[in-house]
Amino acid sequence: MSSTRIHNFSISLDGFATGEPQSLEAPFGHAGERLHAWMFATPFCGGDGPAGIDDAFARRHDEGFGAEIMGANKFGPPGWQDDPDWTGWWGEDPPFHTPTFVLTHRPRPPVEMKGGTTFHFLTADPVEALEAARDAASGGDVRIGGGATVVRDFLHAGLVDEMHLVLVPIVLGRGVRLWDGIEALEDTYEIETVSSPSGVTHLSFTRKAVT
Amino acid sequence: MSSTRIHNFSISLDGFATGEPQSLEAPFGHAGERLHAWMFATPFCGGDGPAGIDDAFARRHDEGFGAEIMGANKFGPPGWQDDPDWTGWWGEDPPFHTPTFVLTHRPRPPVEMKGGTTFHFLTADPVEALEAARDAASGGDVRIGGGATVVRDFLHAGLVDEMHLVLVPIVLGRGVRLWDGIEALEDTYEIETVSSPSGVTHLSFTRKAVT
Numbered sequence: 442m443s444s445t446r447i448h449n450f451s452i453s454l455d456g457f458a459t460g461e462p463q464s465l466e467a468p469f470g471h472a473g474e475r476l477h478a479w480m481f482a483t484p485f486c487g488g489d490g491p492a493g494i495d496d497a498f499a500r501r502h503d504e505g506f507g508a509e510i511m512g513a514n515k516f517g518p519p520g521w522q523d524d525p526d527w528t529g530w531w532g533e534d535p536p537f538h539t540p541t542f543v544l545t546h547r548p549r550p551p552v553e554m555k556g557g558t559t560f561h562f563l564t565a566d567p568v569e570a571l572e573a574a575r576d577a578a579s580g581g582d583v584r585i586g587g588g589a590t591v592v593r594d595f596l597h598a599g600l601v602d603e604m605h606l607v608l609v610p611i612v613l614g615r616g617v618r619l620w621d622g623i624e625a626l627e628d629t630y631e632i633e634t635v636s637s638p639s640g641v642t643h644l645s646f647t648r649k650a651v652t
Numbered sequence: 653m654s655s656t657r658i659h660n661f662s663i664s665l666d667g668f669a670t671g672e673p674q675s676l677e678a679p680f681g682h683a684g685e686r687l688h689a690w691m692f693a694t695p696f697c698g699g700d701g702p703a704g705i706d707d708a709f710a711r712r713h714d715e716g717f718g719a720e721i722m723g724a725n726k727f728g729p730p731g732w733q734d735d736p737d738w739t740g741w742w743g744e745d746p747p748f749h750t751p752t753f754v755l756t757h758r759p760r761p762p763v764e765m766k767g768g769t770t771f772h773f774l775t776a777d778p779v780e781a782l783e784a785a786r787d788a789a790s791g792g793d794v795r796i797g798g799g800a801t802v803v804r805d806f807l808h809a810g811l812v813d814e815m816h817l818v819l820v821p822i823v824l825g826r827g828v829r830l831w832d833g834i835e836a837l838e839d840t841y842e843i844e845t846v847s848s849p850s851g852v853t854h855l856s857f858t859r860k861a862v863t
Contacts, residue, residue: 454837454843455834456665608853610838610843610855611836611837611838614833614834615835620665620666620667620825622825623666623823623825624824626822627822627823632665632821633851634819634851634853636845636846636847636853640843640844641845642845642847642853
């Protein structure tokens, strides 16, 4: 059975997944790279950090996925829809290597990149988007890639099987908050918490078996 | 030099220090006792949990304090000011054992309890309140006892030397949030994070030395 999973989703202590304002020069606003520095330091990402807990979690990003779904705000800076040549932040060979579905109210034709990533653009609610992604995933799992709004929408729809959050010890004060309108996840998920020597804390949410 | 410290201040993953609505029957609203169950389980609080990490942190509540400052919402349920006989939630021998300053817009005469706790009621900003508490503390440290609004006010005023938060793996969705209007604590504090086998995560904020 194909699972729907979220990995390496970093938030500040106060729950922001990005700072503000987001722009071409500052994709995460005033957060800069601080939310993701833990990940860039892992061997998985080519960093010189240890092959320890952060690396083990980071690697799960690539394990067993057949498709990704992301929001418009992950794909590009505000206004990317007006640039017909915009193909994402990640250069010619994006790190997805599967069909990747970008949720947008202004769809465009698919774009095939190097390394197996093809961007598909669609206007869809979470159920419809997951159906399209599962069809394309050839039995693999579907990654919900963020941002915070998309993660929230999929949690609300009850479609997330596993969620890995990374709590980064900074207080952003403003930006896009993951938690708004979410309540009582502990009823639906087992929650495991473990701190890393790097200073971040990994939170693993695993959907409870229905009894 | 007397320090100003916060200990055992529990918040949900989404940053709420209490649920809602708060009442005589439910001091923490829909959060119930879930935010503080980790503490009640410690030997320090008479629980049957291990003498481990949670217990070690919990005990710091009593180490070296000469006074406490708390907000009106910690002292009683909404409307306690209308009850001349209200002397707090804690019975005849409250767990403070020092002069304890309750911030309220409707002061009343001091109340001496058993065990060394005397409640003083005052209308004061954080600087004035801390001055009064230091005067009464006989060289001991001053505990900021909460709730979230008071903690925030003292953080804003730059008066907190140490803060121990406890992140409890529940998502409350609503209540009184610690983080609102707070930003960049990492500039002022060293932040250490450590998870406990009980499931909670201890966050220690220690003011950086001025260089």
